[in-house]
Amino acid sequence: MKELSKLMGYSENTKVLDATLRDGGLVNDFFFPEDFASALYKANLKAGVDYMELGYKANKELFDPEKFGPLKFCDDDYIRSIVGDNMTDLKLAVMADVGRCNYKEDIHPRNESPFDMVRVATYVNTIPAAVDMIEDAAAKGYETTCNIMAISSGQQENHRIALEALCQTPVEVIYIVDSYGAFYPEQISRVVDTFMDVCAKYGKKIGMHAHNNQQMAFANTVEAVGDGVEFLDATYAGMGRGAGNCSMELLLGMLHNPKYYQFPVIDFIEKHINPLKKQGVVWGYDLQYMLTGILNQHPRTAIAFTKEGRDDYAAFYKEVVALD
Amino acid sequence: MKELSKLMGYSENTKVLDATLRDGGLVNDFFFPEDFASALYKANLKAGVDYMELGYKANKELFDPEKFGPLKFCDDDYIRSIVGDNMTDLKLAVMADVGRCNYKEDIHPRNESPFDMVRVATYVNTIPAAVDMIEDAAAKGYETTCNIMAISSGQQENHRIALEALCQTPVEVIYIVDSYGAFYPEQISRVVDTFMDVCAKYGKKIGMHAHNNQQMAFANTVEAVGDGVEFLDATYAGMGRGAGNCSMELLLGMLHNPKYYQFPVIDFIEKHINPLKKQGVVWGYDLQYMLTGILNQHPRTAIAFTKEGRDDYAAFYKEVVALD
Numbered sequence: 001m002k003e004l005s006k007l008m009g010y011s012e013n014t015k016v017l018d019a020t021l022r023d024g025g026l027v028n029d030f031f032f033p034e035d036f037a038s039a040l041y042k043a044n045l046k047a048g049v050d051y052m053e054l055g056y057k058a059n060k061e062l063f064d065p066e067k068f069g070p071l072k073f074c075d076d077d078y079i080r081s082i083v084g085d086n087m088t089d090l091k092l093a094v095m096a097d098v099g100r101c102n103y104k105e106d107i108h109p110r111n112e113s114p115f116d117m118v119r120v121a122t123y124v125n126t127i128p129a130a131v132d133m134i135e136d137a138a139a140k141g142y143e144t145t146c147n148i149m150a151i152s153s154g155q156q157e158n159h160r161i162a163l164e165a166l167c168q169t170p171v172e173v174i175y176i177v178d179s180y181g182a183f184y185p186e187q188i189s190r191v192v193d194t195f196m197d198v199c200a201k202y203g204k205k206i207g208m209h210a211h212n213n214q215q216m217a218f219a220n221t222v223e224a225v226g227d228g229v230e231f232l233d234a235t236y237a238g239m240g241r242g243a244g245n246c247s248m249e250l251l252l253g254m255l256h257n258p259k260y261y262q263f264p265v266i267d268f269i270e271k272h273i274n275p276l277k278k279q280g281v282v283w284g285y286d287l288q289y290m291l292t293g294i295l296n297q298h299p300r301t302a303i304a305f306t307k308e309g310r311d312d313y314a315a316f317y318k319e320v321v322a323l324d
Numbered sequence: 325m326k327e328l329s330k331l332m333g334y335s336e337n338t339k340v341l342d343a344t345l346r347d348g349g350l351v352n353d354f355f356f357p358e359d360f361a362s363a364l365y366k367a368n369l370k371a372g373v374d375y376m377e378l379g380y381k382a383n384k385e386l387f388d389p390e391k392f393g394p395l396k397f398c399d400d401d402y403i404r405s406i407v408g409d410n411m412t413d414l415k416l417a418v419m420a421d422v423g424r425c426n427y428k429e430d431i432h433p434r435n436e437s438p439f440d441m442v443r444v445a446t447y448v449n450t451i452p453a454a455v456d457m458i459e460d461a462a463a464k465g466y467e468t469t470c471n472i473m474a475i476s477s478g479q480q481e482n483h484r485i486a487l488e489a490l491c492q493t494p495v496e497v498i499y500i501v502d503s504y505g506a507f508y509p510e511q512i513s514r515v516v517d518t519f520m521d522v523c524a525k526y527g528k529k530i531g532m533h534a535h536n537n538q539q540m541a542f543a544n545t546v547e548a549v550g551d552g553v554e555f556l557d558a559t560y561a562g563m564g565r566g567a568g569n570c571s572m573e574l575l576l577g578m579l580h581n582p583k584y585y586q587f588p589v590i591d592f593i594e595k596h597i598n599p600l601k602k603q604g605v606v607w608g609y610d611l612q613y614m615l616t617g618i619l620n621q622h623p624r625t626a627i628a629f630t631k632e633g634r635d636d637y638a639a640f641y642k643e644v645v646a647l648d
Contacts, residue, residue, distance in 0.1 A: 214574055270638050274637075287590055287594075
């Protein structure tokens with residue numbers, strides 16, 4: 001049988017990235033409580049997490065800074081107010097969306113910024129723009145990833161073409177992003193095969209960013225580990241858009257590298273995440289997200305259902321089936 | 325790669341069993357609202373579910389009927405008040421626990437009872453008693469299953485011995501019960517291999533009953549389908565002890581036999597399960613269950629934590645780690 005997770009051992013090459021602030025920020029428009037980000041930073045240090053993504057470098061001409069918390073924009077000075085000089089082994093990442101980031105101006109050279117890594121998020125049809133952003137960030141000294149979103153709605157041959165183009169760039173990691181939470185583990189395995197076919201030739205690493213629409217975010221991440229994927233995204237208590245992400249506490253409970261320590265994650269969830277939930281911030285598996293996941297649709301209808309406080313799931317079923 | 329779920333096709337041999345009343349009854353001591361069971365019966369009929377488990381045949385000398393709802397005991401007349409004569413394709417099952425069921429008296433011949441199947445639940449060290457119960461039920465005309473609990477805490481060689489003993493009986497299905505929610509999919513695959521090794525020789529089928537401590541109940545069930553497991557337990561919205569079970573809505577969304585229909589499940593959850601949750605009936609993934617799952621412990625400490633309304637997860641972590 002296939003050794004999915006090499007359960008009793010571990011690979012030094014496996015890296016865990018905490019995306020709580022970035023994907024979780026999509027739930028609350030980045031309005032986190034005052035001490036949330038700095039406490040999370042400390043928890044990540046204690047937990048042995050490898051990378052921490054603090055938010056987006058969003059274009060202030062497109063997004064009104066009045067309407068979002070500061071991690072939507074991740075100004076360098078604001079980040080320094082959280083992490084200081086970050087003289088630690090925890091590397092700091094920021095996400096830049098194709099078409100939504102004024103990267104030439106807003107991303108400063110690495111040696112002048114608190115960040116170590118720029119993650120470029122793109123759909124498969126905007127790869128040329130992503131390539132330009134990757135080259136810009138790499139030239140400024142950053143580690144780079146390219147996060148290809150909505151993989152479940154793309155064609156395998158287009159993915160190959162995209163991967164070949166990305167592999168000509170300095171990008172270090174190419175991420176499979178299951179934006180719709182549509183995949184089962186065996187489908188992840190097939191997608192990884194396609195990615196590995198191209199990426200291995202060029203020495204590029206592969207990453208996994210899962211969503212929990214079908215309660216598969218953790219299972220798909222475990223599958224990916226066994227398939228040779230090295231960069232693993234997770235969030236505390238799965239906090240993230242819609243159905244949320246792979247839970248950090250589950251992931252650190254599974255990985256066997258003794259550098260990882262689960263307790264700080266649990267402590268942070270008790271002290272900082274559960275209070276958010278009690279205040280009414282909502283994410284996680286629910287029927288509306290399951291339905292868009294199964295139908296391989298963008299979760300926007302499900303997110304709207306949640307925001308409107310609806311609980312007429314049967315009516316929603318009829319709506320999305322009619323949409324399909 | 326391994327075809328886990330044969331995703332585009334389906335097997336006629338796959339059977340879905342709804343365990344909502346039985347495993348869900350462990351959450352609320354079987355005090356379901358008046359119309360809950362009959363509405364669930366109707367939903368299962370519409371959804372194409374193959375078997376419906378209504379509860380336990382518990383010994384009234386051991387369990388006080390004042391302290392539990394009627395589905396703890398499943399008196400034949402009470403069941404008939406829910407399902408009438410059940411002139412349908414939906415087969416009805418009841419669970420009998422080794423040591424907790426006065427089966428010789430309380431289980432009546434199949435042709436005098438509303439039930440079609442008796443499911444005998446046992447630990448691996450009480451197999452001889454389970455064998456007697458299976459033979460009794462089979463002699464009374466029932467289909468039988470044997471549900472071996474806490475598989476993750478047993479030794480493979482003991483499982484082989486247990487399976488060889490069970491395979492000498494008329495039992496039709498032998499269930500892998502991941503009582504502690506401790507397994508990852510690849511471990512399920514190994515356990516199924518062991519079970520298949522013995523069971524295939526005797527023409528016995530294998531079943532899967534998963535718990536969601538690590539958000540793996542559905543993923544482990546999908547894994548089991550791909551490994552040739554034919555009987556699949558699920559519950560509406562995962563309702564079940566502790567972290568709950570594999571969710572029926574997810575399972576029917578994955579299986580491709582057109583006889584299964586997801587809408588009645590969603591409709592029932594909206595109208596009957598979500599109101600229970602609003603009334604404060606609690607089950608499902610949470611950190612305390614994750615911890616006992618990872619530690620391969622019985623969830624009783626986690627269930628107590630939940631019942632006491634505690635939210636000091638970090639303290640609980642210290643308690644269970646010290647217990648281990």
